[in-house]
Amino acid sequence: GQNIDQPTEMTATEGAIVQINCTYQTSGFNGLFWYQQHAGEAPTFLSYNVLDGLEEKGRFSSFLSRSKGYSYLLLKELQMKDSASYLCAVKDGAGKSTFGDGTTLTVKP
Amino acid sequence: DAGVIQSPRHEVTEMGQEVTLRCKPISGHNSLFWYRQTMMRGLELLIYFNNNVPIDDSGMPEDRFSAKMPNASFSTLKIQPSEPRDSAVYFCASSSNRASQETQYFGPGTRLLVL
Numbered sequence: 001g002q003n004i005d006q007p008t009e010m011t012a013t014e015g016a017i018v019q020i021n022c023t024y025q026t027s028g029f030n031g032l033f034w035y036q037q038h039a040g041e042a043p044t045f046l047s048y049n050v051l052d053g054l055e056e057k058g059r060f061s062s063f064l065s066r067s068k069g070y071s072y073l074l075l076k077e078l079q080m081k082d083s084a085s086y087l088c089a090v091k092d093g094a095g096k097s098t099f100g101d102g103t104t105l106t107v108k109p
Numbered sequence: 110d111a112g113v114i115q116s117p118r119h120e121v122t123e124m125g126q127e128v129t130l131r132c133k134p135i136s137g138h139n140s141l142f143w144y145r146q147t148m149m150r151g152l153e154l155l156i157y158f159n160n161n162v163p164i165d166d167s168g169m170p171e172d173r174f175s176a177k178m179p180n181a182s183f184s185t186l187k188i189q190p191s192e193p194r195d196s197a198v199y200f201c202a203s204s205s206n207r208a209s210q211e212t213q214y215f216g217p218g219t220r221l222l223v224l
Contacts, residue, residue, distance in 0.1 A: 099153075
């Protein structure tokens, strides 16, 4: 089975940088995803990591260390619209993805 | 592309009634997933199909739940009989395992309330 841990809540200030961590234990590993979910809406894809290292996409970056079972999502130049839940999901060798419970980020002015 | 389409968007029913949720995946995608999301349990995978074949249904809570995918463009999730604890948002997602990363694209969800 798979176990995914991420903080429940985080608060940050508009314009700042925030890092959301995710640790996982999985039987087989075939990639890690980050999704953003605004209240009342569906999750939307943010990033994908399958190799160690940093993937940068605009204000958002995601890092993976497979040996440590660890990933983080880095959000720069925070905007009010970034207030949302951020879900870490790990895909196992059989193609099944398991989602973490999500981190609710609140951006304050 | 219209994205993943789900219907109905909202459903209110009484305990004991049958509920059928519908999903049309993105054209060309060959994997389809049904999820349930609640505040208490987060996002849970119920079942997923690959090329219309159920691959893993270990997340289906009990025999009251069943899912079918008769063709590549349509799937249903049925709850019979429904119970108040089934109240949740049910998401359908699709992906293509021909793509390198298999990003899942989610539908808007069906908000189910069982009274």
